[in-house]
Amino acid sequence: MTKLAMLGGTPAVPRDIRQVPWPIITEEDRKAVVTVLDGGQLVSNAENETAVRDLERRFAERTGVAHCVGVSNGTTALSLALAALGIGPGDEVIVPSLSFIASALAPLHQMAVPVFADVDPVTFNLDPADVERRITGRTRAILVVHLHGLPADMDALGDLARRHDLAILEDAAQAHGALYRGKPVGSLGDVAAFSLQVTKNLPTCGEGGLLTTDDPALAEKVRMGRQFGEVIESGRPRDYISYFLGWNSKLNPIQAAFAASQLDRFDDYARHRQDNVTRFLDRLRELPGIAVPGAPEHATHAWHILRFRFDPAALGLPEVAPTALRDALRRVLRAEGVPMSQYQLVPLPEQKVFTDRIGFGSGYPWAAAEGTAGPDERFPVARAIIDDSLTLQKRHLHPDSGPLLQRYADAFEKVWQHRDVLAAVAGRAS
């Protein structure tokens, strides 16, 4: 048995292969950026601007929707979508209790109340049965996150939305390119928000976002919303009239051009990622006590984040608490060169912004929808997932990460041979 790196052995992952860049920046990407700089159309409402429009057209086409609108980031995309859906004070929006914070802040920014629902223990996405329990007379929309790149249960959620007359906003920030029953995410609800933030699967050189929808009226509202509530039409002079409360949330043409250049290689990268991740997960699946992420038959996974749940009893360590095992695994695997980390330290409803309910002051927006689910609600599945899982982020996005992921698998196999040490490390920590 080889010695654990934590005890002075050689790490399973050699140091010189650990750093894998993301995003990959090529000569084409540089050229795309310089072309915009030299073209002089540096804001998207300029008359002859083309970079944002080209990206919007291409992304709409590949998503299979009629409209795409470029905006400044994914968080803004969520807010603009809710505004376009007419969601405001007194309304409730159901959001998952496990997601990135932006998913739950967006309703608040509209002065609507985020009502949290628990998630599924295997897919980490909204549990439709729990969503149904949280629907009230004030519920207007379900904000569906395709967490880590796996499409949510859209059959059941779509059915709920139809029966209760709710809008569906997809948060597809982690799931570009994923399919559900052969249809791309971003085409599965009323409107969808994507992020182009630099760590996402379709990155720009900084921040950016895209909205997709088939509904021309929603698309027009979002276009107005990103530009102060004005109507911007090509060939018509800007009249500077705000028709409703808008923002300045336009996508910058440089970021659009960079993202469009990345889009040229997106499918190729996604194919390599699929291969690399599959071969990695196939090896981990052989080890006892790890629940490895996967996709049901009718969906594909974009593999934005890889989340693993660990079961102490199945690992032969029934006396070890899940959080203690998680922390021990993080330490021991990190020593081997596997950068395991937590993604979300608490369920979203336990974040201070929601427990303290400061919001806009005077108790708003909660005061506008009194009697809603309180901050003391429990979300046992989200809590259990956070307690017993760790994630891998970013490095596996690179199309050449195959060999690195194989070394990660070596590290897991090695650590699994030293379960006595794991138990000791976990015992010391608890």
Ligand SMILES: *Cc1c(COP(=O)(O)O)cnc(C)c1O
């Ligand atoms: C990244 C992310 C967002 C926010 O996107 P930004 O472009 O960073 O504002 C929203 N939701 C989820 C699930 C995300 O991962």
